[in-house]
Amino acid sequence: MSTTTSQAIVDDHAPSHADDHEHHPTATTYWLTFVGLVILTAIEVLWSYLPLEGVALVVPLLVMMAVKFAIVGGVFMHLQTDFKILNGYWFTLAFGIAICLAIAVYVSVYATFKFQI
Numbered sequence: 001m002s003t004t005t006s007q008a009i010v011d012d013h014a015p016s017h018a019d020d021h022e023h024h025p026t027a028t029t030y031w032l033t034f035v036g037l038v039i040l041t042a043i044e045v046l047w048s049y050l051p052l053e054g055v056a057l058v059v060p061l062l063v064m065m066a067v068k069f070a071i072v073g074g075v076f077m078h079l080q081t082d083f084k085i086l087n088g089y090w091f092t093l094a095f096g097i098a099i100c101l102a103i104a105v106y107v108s109v110y111a112t113f114k115f116q117i
Contacts, residue, residue: 070096
């Protein structure tokens with residue numbers, strides 16, 4: 001009787017195999033993410049060869065970079081599946097906002113030195 005009771009207590013506290021893999025993306029998610037990142041990278045490379053200058057060249061590249069950053073942070077760093085706040089996308093959103101703020105700071109500092117503001 002004590003062995004059965006001890007086994008039941010151990011089983012109740014042991015993490016199950018399903019709990020370990022509940023929050024991990026599937027192989028399909030990784031492949032779709034890979035394809036999406038390849039497409040965005042191809043668009044970035046093609047965009048850099050367009051005869052554009054200044055803001056028309058840099059801003060779309062920065063936007064694509066921020067989108068790729070959020071995708072990598074969300075999927076590969078498991079930020080979108082960590083917690084169930086906003087269906088798990090809270091940390092991906094925060095990560096994306098952080099990179100946008102970093103870009104804004106970079107652009108404002110660059111503009112300050114470039115245009116003597």
